[in-house]
Amino acid sequence: MHVAPLSPEDPTELGGYELLGRIGHGGMGxxxxxxxxxxxPAAVKVIKPSVVDSETRQRFAQEVEILKTVWGARIAALLDADPEADRPWLATEYIEGLDLSRHVGSHGPLPALLTASLGATLAEALATVHKQGLLHRDLKPANVLLGPNGPKIIDFGLAVFAESSASLTAPNTVVGTPSCMPPEQANGEKPLTPAVDVYALGAVLLFAASGHLPYRADNIHVLFHQVIDATTTPDLSGAPAELVPLLTAMLAHQAQDRPPLDEVVRRCRALIEAQGLKVAQARRRLTSYTAAPEHFLDELLAVPRTGRSAKALSEAAAVPADTPPGRQRPPLPDPPSPQLLVTPPDAPDHMSADTPATPSADSTGEAAACGGVHGQTTAQPAARRKDRGDTGRRSLLHSAQARITAQRLREAYAARTPF
Incomplete structure (x- = not known):
C-alpha cells in the first residue's frame, strides 16, 4: 500500500469526501x-487545475457517463462524481490490495491453477461488460486489483460503446497500453470488437503466469512493430505448459481466431477441474493467496503514545510470526522521520487511461503495461489491533487528534518533497 500525505496545495475535502492521502497520479490529475x-473509503480522482478546459471537462464527463453504465461484481463501482465542479472529480470504490503487476513483482508469478482461476473470473467480468455494449480497451496487469473478496477490474476511462465509432480521443490517435493491445487496436482500426479485450486478457494471464508480457522491446516504436507484425509471435516462455494452448489462442494475431469469453471461461474451468477442484474452491485459493494483509491506515495516522517512537509503531503493526503463508505483510519501511509514517508514492500512473500511448516505454518496453495502477489497494473491513492505547479506544480518522496528525504529516512531507 502506497499512501503519501497531502501536500499543502492539495484539497482536504471534495464533494463531502475527506481526503486522507495521495494514492496515484498522472498527466491529467x-x-x-x-x-x-x-x-x-473511496478513490477520488481529481483533474489538475492547469489542464481544466472545455475539452477536458467534456472527456471527463464522458468518462463519468460511461462509468455510470458499467456494473458487475468484479468491477470497481462508481460512487459519485461532479464533472462541473471547479476541480472536476469522481469517486470510485477503493479496493485495498495490490494490483496484479505489483503482486507478481513482489511475490513472483501465480501457479497455473490460480492463473486459471483468475482467467475464469476476469473473463466472466468482461463478458458482463460486453453485454452492456462496452469494451474496456485498456486491460493490463495494473488494472486488475487483488482485493479481499477476489480480483476486480478498474479504469474504464478508455471504454467506448462497442456498436459506436465514437471515441474519447482525437482522430488517428492510438490510445492504450502497447504491450497489452492487439494488432488491430495498435493499427488504429475501428470499430473495435470484444476480441480486443480477449487479447488483452491473454496478455494479463501470461503476465500472471510468467512475469512478462507478450512483447518486450527497448523502445515504443519497436514494440509497436512487434505487436502489428504477423510474423512475430508472442513470447510465451515461462508459462506453464497446460496454459500455453489457451494463451496462444487468446493472443492470436487475427481477431476472428481468438476464442469468445465464454469459451475462455470454459477452458479455464477445465484446467481447474483437471486438478480435482471446483471453480469456487480455486477462487477461494486465489483470494487467500493474493489478498492484502490487514489494513493499517489507522496505525499510520494515529498519534503515537508517549514514549513510542515511529519505528516502534511500525514494528507494532507487523504481522505476528504465526500468520499463515500468503497473509504475511511485508515489513513497514523505516520512516524518514518520527513525524512521517507514510511512505512516499512510487505507485504507477493512476490515470494512465487518460493519456495516449506515446513513445515513453522504458528499457524493457513494459513500463506502460506494468507501470500504471488504479492506485487503489482494496476496501475490506479494517482488522483492528487489540492494543488500542491507554484509553482502550482506537483513534478515529475523523477525530480532532487524527486531523492534527494528518496536518503534521502534510507539513513534514512538504518540507522534504518538491511538488
Missing part, C-alpha cells in the same frame, strides 16, 4: 484516498 462522512 491526482488520485486521493478519501473517506465519506459515513466512513466509506
Amino acid at each position: 491526482q488520485v486521493y484516498l478519501g473517506e465519506s462522512p459515513g466512513g466509506e
Whole structure:
C-alpha cells in the first residue's frame, strides 16, 4: 500500500469526501484516498487545475457517463462524481490490495491453477461488460486489483460503446497500453470488437503466469512493430505448459481466431477441474493467496503514545510470526522521520487511461503495461489491533487528534518533497 500525505496545495475535502492521502497520479490529475462522512473509503480522482478546459471537462464527463453504465461484481463501482465542479472529480470504490503487476513483482508469478482461476473470473467480468455494449480497451496487469473478496477490474476511462465509432480521443490517435493491445487496436482500426479485450486478457494471464508480457522491446516504436507484425509471435516462455494452448489462442494475431469469453471461461474451468477442484474452491485459493494483509491506515495516522517512537509503531503493526503463508505483510519501511509514517508514492500512473500511448516505454518496453495502477489497494473491513492505547479506544480518522496528525504529516512531507 502506497499512501503519501497531502501536500499543502492539495484539497482536504471534495464533494463531502475527506481526503486522507495521495494514492496515484498522472498527466491529467491526482488520485486521493478519501473517506465519506459515513466512513466509506473511496478513490477520488481529481483533474489538475492547469489542464481544466472545455475539452477536458467534456472527456471527463464522458468518462463519468460511461462509468455510470458499467456494473458487475468484479468491477470497481462508481460512487459519485461532479464533472462541473471547479476541480472536476469522481469517486470510485477503493479496493485495498495490490494490483496484479505489483503482486507478481513482489511475490513472483501465480501457479497455473490460480492463473486459471483468475482467467475464469476476469473473463466472466468482461463478458458482463460486453453485454452492456462496452469494451474496456485498456486491460493490463495494473488494472486488475487483488482485493479481499477476489480480483476486480478498474479504469474504464478508455471504454467506448462497442456498436459506436465514437471515441474519447482525437482522430488517428492510438490510445492504450502497447504491450497489452492487439494488432488491430495498435493499427488504429475501428470499430473495435470484444476480441480486443480477449487479447488483452491473454496478455494479463501470461503476465500472471510468467512475469512478462507478450512483447518486450527497448523502445515504443519497436514494440509497436512487434505487436502489428504477423510474423512475430508472442513470447510465451515461462508459462506453464497446460496454459500455453489457451494463451496462444487468446493472443492470436487475427481477431476472428481468438476464442469468445465464454469459451475462455470454459477452458479455464477445465484446467481447474483437471486438478480435482471446483471453480469456487480455486477462487477461494486465489483470494487467500493474493489478498492484502490487514489494513493499517489507522496505525499510520494515529498519534503515537508517549514514549513510542515511529519505528516502534511500525514494528507494532507487523504481522505476528504465526500468520499463515500468503497473509504475511511485508515489513513497514523505516520512516524518514518520527513525524512521517507514510511512505512516499512510487505507485504507477493512476490515470494512465487518460493519456495516449506515446513513445515513453522504458528499457524493457513494459513500463506502460506494468507501470500504471488504479492506485487503489482494496476496501475490506479494517482488522483492528487489540492494543488500542491507554484509553482502550482506537483513534478515529475523523477525530480532532487524527486531523492534527494528518496536518503534521502534510507539513513534514512538504518540507522534504518538491511538488
